[in-house]
Amino acid sequence: MTLRKGRTIVVGTRQSALALTQTGQVIDGLRELSARHGMDYSFEIRKIVTKGDRILDVTLSKVGGKGLFVKEIEQALLDKEIDLAVHSMKDMPYELPEGLMNGAVPKRIDPRDCIITRGGEGLAELPHGARVGTSSLRRASQLQHYRPDLRLEPVRGNIDSRIRKLETEGFDAIVLAAAGLTRMGWQERMTAPLEVDVCLPAVGQGALGIECRQEDTEIRELLSLYNDPETELAVRAERSFLGALNGGCQIPIGAYATISGGSEEEPELQLTGMVGNPDGSTVLKEMRRGTDPEALGKEVADALRAIGADRILSEIGG
Template sequence: MTTLNIATRQSPLALWQAEHIKDRLTALYPDLTINLLKIVTKGDKILDTPLAKIGGKGLFVKELEQAMYDKEADIAVHSLKDVPMLLPAGLVLGAYCERAAPTDAFVSNTYTSLEELPQGAVVGTSSLRRECQLKAHRPDLVIKTLRGNVGTRLGKLDAGEYDAIILATSGLQRIGLDERIRSELDIDISLPAVGQGALAIECRDNDPEVLALLAPLNDNEARLRLIAERALNRHLEGGCQVPIAAYAVFDSATNELWLRGRVGKTDGSLLLKAEKRITLVANADAAADIQTQNEQLANDLGIAVAQELLDKGAQEILQAIYAD
């Protein structure tokens, strides 16, 4: 293979992500020519409506997936939290890359933390997950919808439309805006979105040469954590833009995978929580067997935590949101 084409959105963060993967692949394969195919998606065009009303974050990936179907692109680089739980036929996540910070960042020109905000302060976010957890922690806050790329959102904060906004820590760090982060929200207050902080690479499932090229970019620990989180979301039949949170941690001392999940009402009046741990396989006949068995255990863990949330009433909460 002499040429590889990467489909990417045109936002500064998406371009950083695509360039990052391009640099990593160039370091591995110096003779490979890598091009970026820059695409404007439907999610980038519709900025005056909450994502939950127009189809969720899948609107950021559909055009990129079509480019792979049309063989204009070989791979697409995504923030994993934007990728729907069920991929279209013929496409697969060929690599789960090392995970960056999964937390939510508190950004404000006046206040240093969520606790410092006065009663009635206006907080901007596009995420129902963040909204339900913020309202559960601080029911006095006014949550307003905030859409657009990172620069647009920061511009609205700087224009005085919000007292604070909540963004992904990793996104700000990746484009060199660390100084805008006043603090990171405690995970106990705001459990991350499924896949937050992780990059994933999507490709055609019948393209073994591309899959082989991507193999060195896989991070096995991140892969297991993310499989568990996505299995939880999938079992809840949740999309990317619903009040579902999930975060998995690997404990190397005990070889355990620990998954926490949450589902909440957007007004913060009810926040369901569940968590479970599972011990991963340490010995098998071959390394590939270990990975396969552990991926199945991670998937089962996600389903088990999701089922506990369903048993506590998550389905009723999600159905009400979908009906709305």
């Protein structure tokens, strides 16, 4: 490897507790890897406020959707103010700015959504007409489809503030990503996970994306050591699906890929994708298997278009 000893690597991140926690976990992993390869790196965290952090009183779908939590961080990368950036993969748009790339996708943790309820009930046991807080159109669409009686209402903010709103704003339940609670060490706060056949996760949910400049070969070589090939393949398939549908936060879209077989040299992926109406009246799902993640993503998108996804996309403006 052509890594320089003594370099200080500046890592850009949002300033929420979750973002700082997962960035710290990434830095610990990179520090261990660089030490194992005889490199004397130090790391510095640069906190960056994004548009999504500033606008907390409007649902994401109404203020631009994907990209809200990454644009300012990507600009800092392009301006060489930082050397790499740690994102929640589900926040990353399909198209990255010219000159930037995903340098590593570390091993994914629990991709599912989870429900936190005041009374300890699971989703199926919530009382008729229960108020459920989520600002995700994807979650709302699938939950409304599963339980049409539920009242889905928006709730924004960081994990802690959303959990507080469960009590202070009279919600019966809120829905969060299990991965965020896991990374914070708050697994005991979950009432129950939502299985993927009930609520298909967001593209890349549970995975991190570590973004860097294409020209920075030193950082790219370091990040290549931190990449998890199976997670990267699965996320590539999901992101290909997202790109093929040109989807963002304005449209209820979900996807989840796993390694389902094949060989070590050529793993087979299973990808399930969904598109739904915001009101949950229609939720379309298709599943396909294949070994090429980009082709598989497009195949699932085409299969959904064939059964009516185009109509949903055009109605919403996708």
